[in-house]
């Protein structure tokens with residue numbers, strides 16, 4: 001990724017699904033205008049999903065995901081299909097590729113699955129260059145699935161603009177509507193950011209939630225002042241007026257709350273990301289589950305980053321320590337990172353997620369959906385830290 005690139009987590013995720021040899025990889029190459037995916041006449045060439053981040057004219061920054069065939073019944077093929085299914089938690093729009101074969105049972109099953117996940121479907125009839133009568137095949141698909149496909153020839157690069165137009169028409173309504181600082185900050189507000197550059201901060205650079213927040217504030221014409229926690233008082237004294245909003249690292253919540261001017265709103269990066277990537281209402285409701293934790297309870301901490309644990313690590317050390325101080329030393333805390341997230345959440349009494357800045361919103365929402373479906377409370381780092389500091393009702397939520 002170059003410095004000019006949009007982080008993958010902020011891109012529209014488009015999944016390409018279909019039977020083996022239906023031309024999914026050729027379609028990905030045609031849409032991107034590059035030879036990215038390996039194309040072969042041999043069935044099942046694509047094994048693990050292939051992710052390609054790129055800019056598509058008319059759509060902006062996207063991630064295209066090429067997947068293994070949905071009709072692979074062999075033992076290893078079934079594992080590939082499972083991997084393909086895992087991508088459904090991330091994608092915003094699905095391209096379902098038909099190739100003119102009259103047996104469309106696998107595609108019909110897939111439509112059912114995509115509908116159950118509420119993923120917009122764009123059916124594509126590929127290989128029009130090889131079909132004698134693509135109109136009647138298209139009518140057959142419409143009759144049997146209810147969907148009229150976009151007719152294309154990926155090989156001849158025909159019909160690609162029609163696919164892009166269809167994606168634009170099927171974009172989720174709230175896609176791109178979400179902002180980090182949302183309602184908490186107004187255009188032109190003076191905003192002070194408290195960003196401790198402690199042992200957990202990467203040497204020589206800022207972490208992604210801070211970078212993305214600063215960029216958005218600059219776009220919103222906000223004067224931005226950044227300080228470390230120890231310089232907060234000095235910064236407040238040197239400002240001609242109190243900041244309209246203070247955004248702090250959640251770990252400094254209490255200290256910032258104690259010295260902030262009464263008229264300044266207070267929030268944290270993690271709380272803003274709870275609204276940006278997740279479901280702030282569910283997080284705030286779920287944090288009350290802390291009251292019901294007992295020594296024999298089990299808490300799951302889910303962190304999107306996969307870094308090696310650091311001293312004073314917020315997810316692995318600080319939050320477990322604070323919870324054990326409150327509940328008792330016997331409390332079990334398990335930590336998962338990266339894409340690991342259990343399908344069965346029933347063993348847990350509470351899930352605490354990081355801000356999720358490395359994941360796209362769809363993926364974090366899929367995890368919340370899983371927790372909701374199993375009646376497990378799920379919250380996030382910032383909400384927990386504000387709650388444990390006793391100031392959750394004093395902070396501004398998005």
Ligand code: SF4
Nearest residue numbers: 304305354355356357
């Ligand atoms: S993905 Fe999670 S742990 Fe990693 S930087 Fe973002 S909020 Fe922090």
